[in-house]
Amino acid sequence: MEPAVQIDRLTKEFTRRDGTLVKAIDDADLVVEPGEFVVLLGPSGCGKTTLLRTIAGLETPDRGQIRVSGKTVFSSDERVLVTPSQRNLSMMFQSYALWPHMTVRNNVRYPLENRRAGKMSRSQMQEKVEDSLATVGISDLIDQYPGQLSGGQQQRTALARALVDGSRVVLFDEPLSNVDAQVREQLRIELLATQRRLGFTAIFVTHDQAEAMELATRIAVLDQGKVQQFGTPEEIYRSPATEYVATFIGSTNRMAGAWDSSAGVFRTSHGPIRVGDGRPTPKQANLLWRPEDGGLSQEDPGTTNAISGTVQAMLFMGSHTEYIVQCGEDRMRIWSSRPTSLSVDDHVWITLDPECVMVFEDSSDSRPSDEAGSTESAAGRSAEVVS
Template sequence: MTQLTTSSALGVQRDARPSDAPQPAIEIRHLTKHFRRRDGSTVPAIDGASLDIQDGEFIVLLGPSGCGKTTLLRSVAGLETPDSGAITVGGKAVFDSGSGTNLGADRRELSMVFQSYALWPHMTAAQNVRYPLENQRGARQGRAAMNERVAEALGAVGIGDLGGQYPNQLSGGQQQRVALARALVNNSKVVLFDEPLSNVDAKVRESLRIELLAMQRRFGFTALFVTHDQAEAMELATRIAVLDRGKVQQFGTPDEIYARPATEYVAKFIGNTNELHGRRAEGGYETPLGLVRTPQDAGDQATVLFRPEHAELSAERPGTASALPGRVVAVLFMGTHTEFLVRSGETRMRIWVSGRSTDFAEGDEVWVGLREDHVMVFPAAQDRGDQPEGEG
């Protein structure tokens, strides 16, 4: 179905939405932001980004350094001023280039958790958490009511007994819990997260992910979360927006992003892939290892991808749609799976078998079997007209 658009009175084109459709918690429309280099040239940090984020969703902005995810988050927060576009939070315009609207960060009715925790070192954990209540607009609560809210927030993040400690007396994980309690204490309906778990060790990070998701479900706030960690995104997200050079390459559920990537960039960034280059042939694409059968048509020249866990390893030629020959050059036990490195000519493939597998050893001749529905095909770079990547 063709999506209609209308022009708003404020001069920013907006997607038409049925009158009975729910108002997004955050609406981002055609947002752009350029940064100027020292030589005077400009580079797009955000390039026409549009997202609708519904109440209660946990949205993850995912991509490598320089893709624009943090700039997009900071634009929603009011810490960056976009060049053009529009942002609404809770149905209220907080930025609109057409009308000149640009509310300050303190007027956007949202909270933010920073990567660096951003705790006041001279304040206790409780005082840090109380700070937003003491400085909120409108009538202030009484001291007793504020203290009760602070105690509830600290208890919700599991550090109710640490309110009298100073930041330098807390571990990294505990400091991050203080920062999260501060974001929750004023019952913000929207909470922004700028890579909040990147400064804690792996075990603590895994625990905090689970607790963060549980708290988001419990309190019902809408989350907009920035990370470069694919596993973190897959575990937390209701939907993931994958960014590259300021553009939203795909916006969908974790399952959609992983199983049906819209572009080669998304397919390679999310999870692991094996890559072959092929020329269109009857029934699929002819690669250096043989014919890979697929009903997909990506042009005369294509990049053929498949994931390590989707291939079958066998000593005899399998009955799958495609069968590629090779030799095992390494066997690595990874705990949850065994990884076999298979080489065929100049091509190396990674194949995963669940659990510990001793079926094959280094030097064994093997076949790699592929089903048609596990093959991903994208136009080759020259057919896409790709240009070399610049900074950003």
């Protein structure tokens, strides 16, 4: 079976006002299988929306090739450029792009009225529209106008319009960003259930890590136009390919280490740290670990992978409590789902499982996370690239 979407060596460049050339997409490769829900994830400026728009035909790449369901829709070598209307896919925009003067019925019917091949009768179009609205659960709103709808209802209308033509590939450009958190969570579940039921291939752009982890069968993490890693949510989270991916997906703690081959440990300012078998052992490394992977104790365990510190704050998060622990000049975050008797200013020991320590070579151009190990700095760093 042909891939639903295949991208090879794709490059898209933009020129800034000062004449500087910027690669919004930089030699990207991606293969999306039929029925997958693939999320393009990254901060503003990473190139994810530009990549989506090139698939849709709304942006023309400079080099490379794009195939949709086995058909070449763009090729710089073969000089192929298929118009958006002939690519056999649908797209749902962030703004929903609903016609304000049209009812829900007419908005959803619009793609059927303007299709170039396989014209339908009015009764056939009506049946398609009703089925599509029933699929997203807003049949009772068929005669309403967009201005009479809530944000969630507008989102469902846009989704119904994207699905009405039976496209096997549907592109989503941050479609849930305009609704509040509670509605967004509900719509995620509904969207995923609809995609599973109908079996279409979804390519979804977001900067929301939780949204990506919840929706995706596979995630493509982008940075400065490059696909840094493409894998399942678990692979991305537990086995990040780069330090950038590790710090952007989820929260991390970080410390510098120097490899001591004679002792088989990394020497850090917090003592010796042992890592799991098979981990790289560069001379200078950044050691990262997730807040949920650290243990807390008030007694010195007397082993490697024990970090001494003082509790600075405790934040109750519902499913867990977050402990902010000052360890020398570093501030560490620990998440614990078990109740403890700890208080602010208590002296504690953080213990680490060697298998949970991620190792990345320390290089001069590495971009460390903030001192608390949060991902805010990673998410905030963006190149001046169209996204």
